[in-house]
Amino acid sequence: MLIKAFVVGGLICVIGQLLIDKTKMMSARILVLYVCIGCILGGLGIYQKLEEFAGAGATVPLTGFGFRLAEGVKQEIDKIGFLGIFMGGIKAASAGITAAVFFAFLAALFAEPKEK
Amino acid sequence: MDTSKKGQQKYAEMVKKASPNSPVFGDCIKAFVSGGIICTIGQLLLDFYIGMELSEKNAAAWVSITLVGLSALLTALGIYEKLGKFCGAGTIVPITGFANSVVSPAIEFKKEGMVFGMAAKMFVVAGPVIVYGTLTSMLVGFVYYFVK
Amino acid sequence: MKRIGKQTVRLSEGVTILSAASTVGPKEAEGPLGKYFDQKTEDSFFGEKSWELAESKFVEKNMRLAVQKANLKSEDIDYILCGDLLNQCTGSTFGIKNLDIPFFGLFGACSTMGESMSLGAMLIDGGFANHVLTGASSHFCAAEKQFRFPLPLGTQRPPTSTWTVTGDGAVVLARKGDGPKIVEITTGKIVDMGVADVNNMGAAMAPAAAALLKAHFEDTGRTPQDYDAIATGDLGTIGRELVVELLGKEGYLLDNRYTDCGIEIFDAEKQDTHAGGSGCACSAVTFCAYFYPKLLSGKIEKMLFIPTGALMSTTSSQQGQSIPGIAHGLVIEGCRKGAEEC
Incomplete structure (x- = not known):
């Protein structure tokens, strides 16, 4: 599983690198693209297979973040119906987002801007 | 200077010829190895948390939290920026890159205050990820609701 | 007049x-x-x-x-x-x-x-x-x-x-005093050749520098060879190459007496600065620290100093506008070698 995670995760990053070098895409755009693609693939039920195959190799890249949004929305719809469209996505991604806010706050408290 | 459409096109060709391309092959190798390593660390963490008898879903959430925390630490120490210069997409695409893009503006803009600086600018880079992620998840939800 | x-x-x-x-x-x-x-x-x-x-x-x-x-x-x-x-x-x-x-x-x-x-x-x-x-x-x-x-x-x-x-x-x-003298000024026009890549400023500004050089040579009847040194502001290696090519097409040969402050100020290899230095301070500090003493000692008797600028903002770039360039030229005469006063 470790090797599969390494190879699949690495390959997903290589696609991002090709986009940076060949299309001069900014990193923020790549992150957006990856989340959307992951979410759609999750919606189509394709990303689940990649997760089963590669584990963290599929979930650690930002496509995995999108996948989690899709999974969350589907599960919530199954549970509570239409309202799940509004509640499922962010709920599933809440750990990542909340952790980012919390650690960013902590970092800003203690760290000073540095020159390169 | 011929600034007509034709002149601009000609100049664009000159620029293309004069501008060196990024070393794509080397960049891709670096991205592959570094991105692969981050995912492997993620897998090790996942196995560790599952070993602690957490459910798979909760273990995955803990992996995200741990990686985000590590990335924040490296960002605060000024290390993630150096890694990013070397690794390129290898450190942008994983969730650690997302965390880096949240933590960076929080540190950089704290000089403008904790409300209008740190907090208001925190999602200046990563905000679009949340916005479009949310919208796409709603789209997926709509389709799923009516198709299932 | x-x-x-x-x-x-x-x-x-x-x-x-x-x-x-x-x-x-x-x-x-x-x-x-x-x-x-x-x-x-x-x-x-x-x-x-x-x-x-x-x-x-x-x-x-x-x-x-x-x-x-x-x-x-x-x-x-x-x-x-x-x-x-x-x-x-x-x-x-x-x-x-x-x-x-x-x-x-x-x-x-x-x-x-x-x-x-x-x-x-x-x-x-x-x-x-x-x-x-x-x-x-x-x-x-x-x-x-x-x-x-x-x-x-x-x-x-x-x-x-x-x-x-x-x-x-x-x-x-x-007004008075000893030292290198500004004798002529050529003021640049804005030139926009449609370059929108904010990561290639040298290419965006090179046409403005080339247009300024051409205007200067036409106004004065001189050629690049009439100067001991010609220095543009912050075009870097790519911009310099483009200026040489653009001026070549106009029939002016820019040889190795033409340099760019962005090339002089950093060691691109060792300091990882890619195409070179940029920013307002690039031409300013290079002129003050590097060229001025040479003008003072007479090593350079006549130079053409051309700071270059990219007139865009983050807003204009995000709105997809290309980058207008500008260049300002000054002819500066150094002290004659051996002259007591200058």
Whole structure:
């Protein structure tokens, strides 16, 4: 599983690198693209297979973040119906987002801007 | 200077010829190895948390939290920026890159205050990820609701 | 009439550059020109709380040094003309607010040194001033924060990108006195050749520099070979190559006496600055630290100094607009070798 995670995760990053070098895409755009693609693939039920195959190799890249949004929305719809469209996505991604806010706050408290 | 459409096109060709391309092959190798390593660390963490008898879903959430925390630490120490210069997409695409893009503006803009600086600018880079992620998840939800 | 062509004026008497001062950050100090700078700081914060205040401190320290090097006091200065890259030019205004000198704020992006020296020389030649202090500044960290990304963000810089110089360059211009003289000024027009890549500023500005050179040679009837040195502001390696090619098409040969301040200031290989240095301070500190002493000693008898600027903002770029370029040219005559006075 470790090797599969390494190879699949690495390959997903290589696609991002090709986009940076060949299309001069900014990193923020790549992150957006990856989340959307992951979410759609999750919606189509394709990303689940990649997760089963590669584990963290599929979930650690930002496509995995999108996948989690899709999974969350589907599960919530199954549970509570239409309202799940509004509640499922962010709920599933809440750990990542909340952790980012919390650690960013902590970092800003203690760290000073540095020159390169 | 011929600034007509034709002149601009000609100049664009000159620029293309004069501008060196990024070393794509080397960049891709670096991205592959570094991105692969981050995912492997993620897998090790996942196995560790599952070993602690957490459910798979909760273990995955803990992996995200741990990686985000590590990335924040490296960002605060000024290390993630150096890694990013070397690794390129290898450190942008994983969730650690997302965390880096949240933590960076929080540190950089704290000089403008904790409300209008740190907090208001925190999602200046990563905000679009949340916005479009949310919208796409709603789209997926709509389709799923009516198709299932 | 002092006008000698469409874009060029000849000053009735040359305006003397009485002194030149440069203050730079640590990266510039480590570069190939490190030993020439007057003041170097150990860190880019310069003891201040923010990058922006640090830039202002570069401005204040260096402006005061320029006045001191000219053996003058700030009350001897009639006008101060300067600018920078920060929003509303606060780098300059906060730096000089305590100098107590009448002030014209300028924005010419990275061409500001050329703009300020041009206007300062005209003020003196027009009889409106005896001493004018002119300068320009930029700060890598403040510029990154405003124009690109927060510094801790892990991104790769493409090979066409340039590195903003941290520092301030300033000169004291005078009606009388010994020193190199500004004799002619060619003012640039805005040229936009449709380049929109903010990571390739050299290519965006090269046509403006080439157009200025062409206008200058046509107005004066000279060729590049009439100068000991021609230096553009911050085109870097790619921009320089494009200028040589564009001028070649017009029938002017630019040989190795033509350089760019962005190429001189950093060692691109060792310092990882890709295409070279950029920013208002790039041409300003390179002129003050590197070219001015050569003009003073007579090593360079006649030079054409052409700071270049990219006139875009983050908003214009996000709206998909291309980058308009500008260049300002000054002919500066050095002291003759062996001459007692100049």
